[in-house]
Amino acid sequence: MEIVCPAGTPAALRAAVKAGAHTIYCGFADETNARNFPGLNFSREEMAEGIAFAHGHGSKVLIAINTFPRAGSESLWHAAVSDAETAGADAVILADIGLLAYAANNHPNLRRHLSVQAAAANADVINFYGSEFGVKRVVLPRVLSVPEIAAINKDTDIETEVFVFGGLCVMAEGRCSLSSYATGLSPNMNGVCSPASHVEYLEEDGHLSARLGGYTIHSVGKDEPAPYPTLCKGCFGAGDKTGHLFEDPVSLNAEQLIPQLAKAGVTALKIEGRQRSRSYVAQVVKNFRAAVDAVDAGRPLPEGMLARLSEGQAVTTGAYKKTWR
Amino acid sequence: MELTVGPNHFFWSSEDWSALYDGLASAPVDRVILGELVCSKRLPFYQDAILPAIETLIAAGKEVALTSLSLITLKRELKASMALAEVGVDVEINDLTALSHLPEGAKFSVGPLVNVYNEGTLGWLAKRGATRICLPPELPLASVAALCAAGAEAGIAIEVWGHGRIPLAISGRCYHARLHGRMKDNCLFACEDDPDGLQVDTSDGQPFLSMNGVQTLSDSCASMAHHVEALRDVGVSALRLSPQSVGFVDTCSLYRQRLNDEIDGDTLADELRRVSNGMRLSDGFLTGARGADWSGKAA
Amino acid sequence: MPLAPVSLVLTRLTRNMATRHSSMFRRLGEHDNARFLLDPTDLPVTLCLEPRQGQPKVTLHRTPPQADARIAGPLAALIGLVHGAYDGDALFFSRDLVIEGDTAAALALRNAVDDAELDIAAEIEALSGPFARPLHRLIDLAERRTGVALTRHEEDLLW
Numbered sequence: 100m101e102i103v104c105p106a107g108t109p110a111a112l113r114a115a116v117k118a119g120a121h122t123i124y125c126g127f128a129d130e131t132n133a134r135n136f137p138g139l140n141f142s143r144e145e146m147a148e149g150i151a152f153a154h155g156h157g158s159k160v161l162i163a164i165n166t167f168p169r170a171g172s173e174s175l176w177h178a179a180v181s182d183a184e185t186a187g188a189d190a191v192i193l194a195d196i197g198l199l200a201y202a203a204n205n206h207p208n209l210r211r212h213l214s215v216q217a218a219a220a221n222a223d224v225i226n227f228y229g230s231e232f233g234v235k236r237v238v239l240p241r242v243l244s245v246p247e248i249a250a251i252n253k254d255t256d257i258e259t260e261v262f263v264f265g266g267l268c269v270m271a272e273g274r275c276s277l278s279s280y281a282t283g284l285s286p287n288m289n290g291v292c293s294p295a296s297h298v299e300y301l302e303e304d305g306h307l308s309a310r311l312g313g314y315t316i317h318s319v320g321k322d323e324p325a326p327y328p329t330l331c332k333g334c335f336g337a338g339d340k341t342g343h344l345f346e347d348p349v350s351l352n353a354e355q356l357i358p359q360l361a362k363a364g365v366t367a368l369k370i371e372g373r374q375r376s377r378s379y380v381a382q383v384v385k386n387f388r389a390a391v392d393a394v395d396a397g398r399p400l401p402e403g404m405l406a407r408l409s410e411g412q413a414v415t416t417g418a419y420k421k422t423w424r
Numbered sequence: 425m426e427l428t429v430g431p432n433h434f435f436w437s438s439e440d441w442s443a444l445y446d447g448l449a450s451a452p453v454d455r456v457i458l459g460e461l462v463c464s465k466r467l468p469f470y471q472d473a474i475l476p477a478i479e480t481l482i483a484a485g486k487e488v489a490l491t492s493l494s495l496i497t498l499k500r501e502l503k504a505s506m507a508l509a510e511v512g513v514d515v516e517i518n519d520l521t522a523l524s525h526l527p528e529g530a531k532f533s534v535g536p537l538v539n540v541y542n543e544g545t546l547g548w549l550a551k552r553g554a555t556r557i558c559l560p561p562e563l564p565l566a567s568v569a570a571l572c573a574a575g576a577e578a579g580i581a582i583e584v585w586g587h588g589r590i591p592l593a594i595s596g597r598c599y600h601a602r603l604h605g606r607m608k609d610n611c612l613f614a615c616e617d618d619p620d621g622l623q624v625d626t627s628d629g630q631p632f633l634s635m636n637g638v639q640t641l642s643d644s645c646a647s648m649a650h651h652v653e654a655l656r657d658v659g660v661s662a663l664r665l666s667p668q669s670v671g672f673v674d675t676c677s678l679y680r681q682r683l684n685d686e687i688d689g690d691t692l693a694d695e696l697r698r699v700s701n702g703m704r705l706s707d708g709f710l711t712g713a714r715g716a717d718w719s720g721k722a723a
Numbered sequence: 724m725p726l727a728p729v730s731l732v733l734t735r736l737t738r739n740m741a742t743r744h745s746s747m748f749r750r751l752g753e754h755d756n757a758r759f760l761l762d763p764t765d766l767p768v769t770l771c772l773e774p775r776q777g778q779p780k781v782t783l784h785r786t787p788p789q790a791d792a793r794i795a796g797p798l799a800a801l802i803g804l805v806h807g808a809y810d811g812d813a814l815f816f817s818r819d820l821v822i823e824g825d826t827a828a829a830l831a832l833r834n835a836v837d838d839a840e841l842d843i844a845a846e847i848e849a850l851s852g853p854f855a856r857p858l859h860r861l862i863d864l865a866e867r868r869t870g871v872a873l874t875r876h877e878e879d880l881l882w
Contacts, residue, residue: 108838138750138834167541170570197544227524242596270593276562280715295827315626379810
């Protein structure tokens, strides 16, 4: 199975390649991708250099252009697609219908992957994207169980890629306005969710409060792991209950499910984390590469060492097991 | 400008559901969208009431359309999506899957849960047969204006979210079930206790969101009370009003009065709060710094 | 120990880094005029870094001045972050590192530094002549207090 690994900077790309990633995904330093964070991503020049480096080591590079182009400014996204082809990208990862149509018509030889931001959650719509826009691979939304993924693979020839590690989105991606409701900035329009620009930490008497857009999202005591105020991971009250009503601040680790995912016909395993450091990237890739090599050789999976890198330092297998719903 | 009643997001009894459409037959609205948008488990409870409601509304001179589900994953949901076109009324797609099930050349409308952010996407949908698009609620006025211009060229009517708790996210996980320690499969229909969604507060008691099964909405009710002129100026052809359990037919009349310039934005806002027993209002997505903001006077 | 001479040297050091790692300062983008405090909680000094759009200035303080963002933690954590031995989020989750103030600016700095693949000891080596000498006293102090070596080792990164 192919390991698809994130790179937020050129240094992270090199680290990922050296750690054994088959494929790297990254974005340009503008709002055309859904990790448009301060200090992150690649200039056109850095992208061309990064792709040359990766190709020189036998790795592929995919460029994410997966936000939804703004009305009146589509040329920015069109330029990104064109520059991706010029830089030698092996594929672009797209979500917007208009942009998919544009890429298919104007850059027919540039391989197109469907982003998780398109929330394509069944074989019918996946095949539709294939026939309408020539999509060759789909990143499956993180709301499907392993049996559902197996069923989808039976009903489509389009390759599937699934997330196995990193930040977890509980809502259908590409269809969430929680962040823009609280801050005015959204993944679809601006490439950010729960943006740092609207985050405030208030430490009082060893007690830490994390707020987003003025709303208190988390409040923890002195010795508890620190929460980044991602909206859907917050602690809220409804009726007479209080708690993490939408999702616990955990992150995804589906490492133990790799054998089942292989049986379910999945082509590629995706690691989330373009906003993470090169040390995260290298450690996670080494770990998953070892796991995939073990599965290929019929050996048992190695014991994971990844707890320290996880949000809330606790992990979940997410929707892959049906008990998540 | 016209008024469209969007599909009811919440889980009501079959009686209450039918009563809504009986009431709307004589309401000053032009168009009504019915059907299940949020959770396919609810449909069996009021399925039989759908055709009678459609007939009532058509007899009253309303345009009628049937909505698809907003997140289609299960086999039975795929089948239901395929069956929509057979009913004989227009289909409103709220998940692209439903488009894949429409016969080639069929006309359809596009709901606010399909991502139409730019001219390219609008143009592609127009070529495919779309006749009307309700834009995603998070779009700012500049985008609305640009898309109205593109819509005019393509012969598509553009609608915007005019009233109601804003659908902010959809999931595979049921939050009502989770609240009660259950899962979607054994939810016991917890969402029927909350006919307008269940309010979700921050840990310091600030109202923030609301939950409705697998759907997350705003706590505040969006209202375009103060933006009718601006929307008219850029060419919006209709406001979408989303049903609520209290005072909805009155709400429709109030918006009609506003569109007729019989009342102003402040009056409309006060009246909306009155007929709903005090709901909080917002209009920040269109012109504010963020969705939760309200440009009008405080309550 | 007088801080002013060390501050001058650190400024020179940072300016040299700016020349050799120009993309690091470019990455700061709109935050390239912000004021950052790097506060090793196990040392009696705080480092104030002002990128000033590529003409950086570094000063040491016994009492931390006002700034746009503060990153505080044990020296080992801060050095490890700069060298890429540790992941910033992991340090933050475990509360080894505390970020205050302009979170976006702190994030930009962290991403810029991570990309630059800095080796502090090598940067110090590259400083020529008498300017390097006042720095050794600070380094000795730091190494004695915290047991942290300042050289980055590619292979024995702590995973």
